[in-house]
Amino acid sequence: MSRAEALYRLQMFDLDLDKAVRRAREIDAAIKDSPAVSRVRTELTAIQSVVARATSEHRLIELDAQGADEKIASEEKRLYGGTIKASKEMMDTQHEVESLKKRRAEVEGKMLEAMMAVDEARVTERRLQAALKQAEGKWAEDNVALNKEMGELRTRYAGLAEQRKGLISAIPKPDLDIYALLRAKKPNGVAVSLIKAGTCGTCGEEASSMHIQQARQGAILVTCSSCGRILHG
Ligand SMILES: [Zn+2]
Incomplete structure (x- = not known):
């Protein structure tokens, strides 16, 4: 599994957890009032x-x-x-x-x-x-x-x-730190972006062929040159 993929999987869990927390807050408010x-x-x-x-x-x-x-x-x-x-x-x-x-x-x-x-x-x-x-x-x-x-x-x-x-437990600490930092900064906590048709799936910026290749190989973390999200593809 590439480094970006591990973070992408983590993000799927985190987005699900975020959703559960949001819904729990809604329910709390509805029960009170x-x-x-x-x-x-x-x-x-x-x-x-x-x-x-x-x-x-x-x-x-x-x-x-x-x-x-x-x-x-x-x-x-x-x-x-x-x-x-x-x-x-x-x-x-x-x-x-x-x-x-x-x-x-x-x-x-x-x-x-x-x-x-x-x-x-x-x-x-x-x-x-x-x-x-x-x-x-x-x-x-x-x-x-x-x-x-x-x-x-x-x-x-x-x-x-x-x-x-x-x-x-399977993700290196520096990767987790970058991920956490990006998640806190980005709207809806989306830190990892899928590459779609050669572009960043979140902001739409075109990714260079080198970046796409590096992202695929997965030895290093590649970020989108426009939004700064980790690219995974
Ligand atoms: Zn982007």
Whole structure:
């Protein structure tokens, strides 16, 4: 095996390892965050505060109605209980009861409106609760698949890393150093380029016939005169 070929094989492992690491990062991010779940959760929190506001509004009106009922009852008791002697007081009390009943009717209308507002908000709340449950279920399902994929990636990574060790042991240290240096510098970690139709397969620069021949013989490492990658062909 030529020196360049050994590095080219190593690169195939490394590119596979890079891919596994990238995918693992994607999975990590996807498991941490579910946009669908957090969106529904935000909507639910908002409607829950609407329900709370509407409920307390309704309760206040209810208390108002209760107060009016009690006042009406006590005035009517006075009116028909025979405690009032003067007719003027009698008439005043009758007026008072009438005006209280009018107010009570208005309160009744408001109470109905408030009740409807509560009901409406509760319907939305229940709908969002169901939507949240569904989104969370879907998320959990996705996570099962993602966790499974993550487990497979780990196994694959460990296998590749083990094979890589064996490969490295057969490559001279200076070659490994050049390879590592190029990999760190070059986009996507491509340090070794295949010669394709007499040109560098990565940057397209034409390789001299001497370089092509040297690359084939494999006794020395030949680099592309344009991009500096190790040529293998
Ligand atoms: Zn090149």
